[in-house]
Amino acid sequence: MLSIQNIDKSFDALPVICNLSFEVKDGEFVAIIGPSGSGKSTLFQLIGGVTSIDAGAILLNGTDIQQTKGTIGYMPQQPCLLPWRTIVENITIVDELQGKPNVNDAKEWLDKVGLAAFEHAYPNELSGGMQQRVSFIRAIVSNKPILCLDEPFSALDEFTRLEMQAWLLSIWEKYRKSILFVTHSIEEALFLADRIIVLTKRPATVKKEIIVPFARPRQEEIRHSASFTALKQQLFTYLKEEKDEANVD
């Protein structure tokens, strides 16, 4: 599936990513957490082909996707819906750029997630959480082998965020698409992911990898279990180590 192999990236003299390698397997949900400013967004720009890497390789199903745009499904932090397009038109935009908007697919997905009534609504008629749902469906309908989610819920309020996490989990457990999920919330990563990759501070590389042991389908209750708290504590310690070192510099 997606394989990041020993990549380096620096902007001018500032090294941002150094010898970073990891893999996302088919149907796997991988979360990446790291201290703020650790190059998480840069990583997505590299995978998205917007910026070039200095060394290493990014392979998607065996092909090198370095500097090739439009090979991944992408969901940004802001919903990024075009205000002058209806919800359906927004969802089909990615296909439209490649020549063949798939309206039926879009409508089917809207139906699956209970937003069918908003097909022809404009984005400003929807709440923030609903806009993010549309944004997620847009990424799915683009029909790419992997979805890259860039802190998708960080701009939402706490309550909506919890709701959205549960929503994403239920959708994902049904359809099992490969997801690479960048977040700065430990709890979010633990609740959603199969595997968590902890990045070091800049220049970023893999500090630790944690396999999340909870069985699927997951329930909201696991948030209160003892092992959840223990893992949370452990991840927190990792991040704190990185933070402390950053402060010493």
Added chain:
Amino acid sequence: MKQAFKQGRTIIFIAFLLFIWELIVRFADIPHWLLPTPSAILKEGSQSYETFVPHALATVQLALLGLAIGILCGLTVAVLLHRFTFVLELFYPILIMSQNIPVLVLAPLLIIWFGFGLLPKLIIICLVCFFPIVISAMDGFRQTAPELKHYFEMIGATKAQTFWKLEWPYAYPSIFSGIKIAATYSVMGAVIAEWLGAKKGIGVYMTLAQSSFRTDRVFVAIFAIVFLSLLLFSAIRLIEKFVVKGRGFHAEHSKH
């Protein structure tokens, strides 16, 4: 409802100003040829209605044609300047300079070059109209939200796609505010163009009235120009409401 009330207030205020004008002229005993009263202007307007309407129609035709060409030129220039940076560097100073030459100075030259036909008149209107459109359209393109541009990059949009599917529609509100300014200028431009020599038009009517000291007719022409500009302005606002969707005014009827 609230808006209707506000508009009503504006109309009452204008009526009040006209009333003050009427009072001042009457009490200060200002001669009719110097400053006529609003009521005299109104009377003159209704009396010469039949002779005036063909003039007004000619001006409207000229203004609309000039505005249409001005919008086309303006948008073309804006798109070229935005998409090709080297064109911008070359032409931007010239663009600014073109606005520093007074139309009244340029007009005689245009007549020497192109005669008394339609062409020099359209050039004048076009010159007055296209500048606000170029500037506002370019501003609109440039103000496209950076997160949307980044998103378009991430999903693999080409430069042309990013422009036509993102920056162009994003700029609609700005383009329309430019067109609204241009529309009010276009009527004025048409009148100036008609001064240069025309058979019909508000400009011609004005020149005739002025040379025979018919101040009341000059005011009829002035009010006609104001009225036509306002009419054009509202027409464009109406079109804007249909074209610019999903921004602002939908929110009132939001389902959530």
